[in-house]
Amino acid sequence: MRPTVHDIAAEAGVSLATVDRVLNNRPGVRELTRDKVERAIASLGYVRDVTAANLAKGRSYKLIFILPAGDNSFMLGLETEVREAIARSAAERTEIDILFVPAFDPQALANALAEAHRRGPAGVAVVAIDAPEVTDAVRRLRDDGIAVVTLVSDLPGSSRDHFAGIDNIAAGRTAGTLIGRFLGDRAGPVAVLAGSMLVRDHRERLEGFRSVMCESFGSRSILPVIEGQDDPVLVEKLVAALLERHPDIAGIYSLGAGNRGLVAALEKAGRAQVCVIAHELTSYSRAALLSGTIDALLNQDAGHEVRSAIRVLKAKADGLPVLEAQERIRIDVFLKDNLPNGQA
Incomplete structure (x- = not known):
C-alpha cells in the first residue's frame, strides 16, 4: 500500500494538521518539527498525489x-x-x-x-x-x-x-524519400512550396528534405523555394507561374499549407502527372489524395x-x-x- 498522511503523522509523532502545513509549505511549524516530518516523508517514500490535492481544493x-x-x-x-x-x-x-x-x-x-x-x-x-x-x-x-x-x-x-x-526534420526526410522513390527515373526538377521561412517547422522540413535528396537522389534538381504564406489564392498564382516556367517539372513538395491553391493550379493546368507530397489531412487534401492530384500526405494529430x-x-x-x-x-x-x- 502507498503511504498516507496518516502514516507520516504516526512516523513523525505529529498531528495531521502539522503534516498538512509542511506538505503545503505553510507557516506555523517549528524548524525541528518540519525536519521530523520531512524525514518521515523520505523514510516512507511518500509521493504526494497533486491531482487529488488540487481537486480537493477546487483548483x-x-x-x-x-x-x-x-x-x-x-x-x-x-x-x-x-x-x-x-x-x-x-x-x-x-x-x-x-x-x-x-x-x-x-x-x-x-x-x-x-x-x-x-x-x-x-x-x-x-x-x-x-x-x-x-x-x-x-x-x-x-x-x-x-x-x-x-x-x-x-x-x-x-x-x-x-x-x-512532430520532428519536422524527420518529416522533411520522409517527404524526400517518398518523392525520390515515387519519381524513380522520371526526368525533371522538383519544386518546394513553403508558407514562410520565418517559422522553424518549415525551415526544418526543408532541411530534412534537401538532405535526403542530396544523399539519395543527388542527380535530381531542386528549384528555389516558393513562399506562399499559406494563402491558397497566392499559392495558386505562384504555382501556375511555376508550371509555366518549368513545363518539365516532375514533383512538388508542399511543406506548409495552401494546398487548395496548389491543387487548383495543378488541375487547371492539367498536370496530374506531377508527383506531389504534402502535409496535413484535411477535407481538401483528402479529396486531392483520392483523386490522385496528391500522391502522399504527412499528417500530425x-x-x-x-x-x-x-x-x-x-x-x-x-x-x-x-x-x-x-x-x-x-x-x-x-x-x-x-x-x-x-x-x-
Missing part, C-alpha cells in the same frame, strides 16, 4: 492558447481541438482562452504574448514564429514562472518548457498536440515531471489506400 488551471488567424485548414482544425478542450474545461479543471494573431507576423505574436503575460495564466501554448521579439516575450513569461509550450512550430532558443509537435500541451502546462504548474513518451507526436503517412474513415 483550476488558467491557460491561454495563441493561434494564427486565417483560413489555414490545419490551423482551423487546431482551433477546433482547443474549443473541444474548452468544452471539457469543467471536467479537466481548466479555464482556456484563445488569442488570435495574423499569420507570420512576429510583432503581432510578441504583442499577444505580452497580453497573455498581463493576464497571469498558469501556462501559455503558442504556435511560434522564430524571431527575436517572440523569443524575448517567451523568455519574459518563463522568468515570471509562467510555463510555455510551443505548438506545431518550435522556438528552442527561448527557454520554452516543451514542444508539442492536432488533437494529440492540444491535449499534450494542456497536460504539460498543468504538470509544469504543479512541478511534476513530463512523461516524454506520452507526449511524443507521431508522423502519419497517408496514401489513398490507408486513409482513416470519415473526414479530417
Whole structure:
C-alpha cells in the first residue's frame, strides 16, 4: 500500500494538521518539527498525489492558447481541438482562452504574448514564429514562472518548457524519400512550396528534405523555394507561374499549407502527372489524395498536440515531471489506400 498522511503523522509523532502545513509549505511549524516530518516523508517514500490535492481544493488551471488567424485548414482544425478542450474545461479543471494573431507576423505574436503575460495564466501554448521579439516575450513569461509550450512550430532558443509537435526534420526526410522513390527515373526538377521561412517547422522540413535528396537522389534538381504564406489564392498564382516556367517539372513538395491553391493550379493546368507530397489531412487534401492530384500526405494529430500541451502546462504548474513518451507526436503517412474513415 502507498503511504498516507496518516502514516507520516504516526512516523513523525505529529498531528495531521502539522503534516498538512509542511506538505503545503505553510507557516506555523517549528524548524525541528518540519525536519521530523520531512524525514518521515523520505523514510516512507511518500509521493504526494497533486491531482487529488488540487481537486480537493477546487483548483483550476488558467491557460491561454495563441493561434494564427486565417483560413489555414490545419490551423482551423487546431482551433477546433482547443474549443473541444474548452468544452471539457469543467471536467479537466481548466479555464482556456484563445488569442488570435495574423499569420507570420512576429510583432503581432510578441504583442499577444505580452497580453497573455498581463493576464497571469498558469501556462501559455503558442504556435511560434522564430524571431527575436517572440523569443524575448517567451523568455519574459518563463522568468515570471509562467510555463510555455510551443505548438506545431518550435522556438528552442527561448527557454520554452516543451514542444508539442512532430520532428519536422524527420518529416522533411520522409517527404524526400517518398518523392525520390515515387519519381524513380522520371526526368525533371522538383519544386518546394513553403508558407514562410520565418517559422522553424518549415525551415526544418526543408532541411530534412534537401538532405535526403542530396544523399539519395543527388542527380535530381531542386528549384528555389516558393513562399506562399499559406494563402491558397497566392499559392495558386505562384504555382501556375511555376508550371509555366518549368513545363518539365516532375514533383512538388508542399511543406506548409495552401494546398487548395496548389491543387487548383495543378488541375487547371492539367498536370496530374506531377508527383506531389504534402502535409496535413484535411477535407481538401483528402479529396486531392483520392483523386490522385496528391500522391502522399504527412499528417500530425492536432488533437494529440492540444491535449499534450494542456497536460504539460498543468504538470509544469504543479512541478511534476513530463512523461516524454506520452507526449511524443507521431508522423502519419497517408496514401489513398490507408486513409482513416470519415473526414479530417
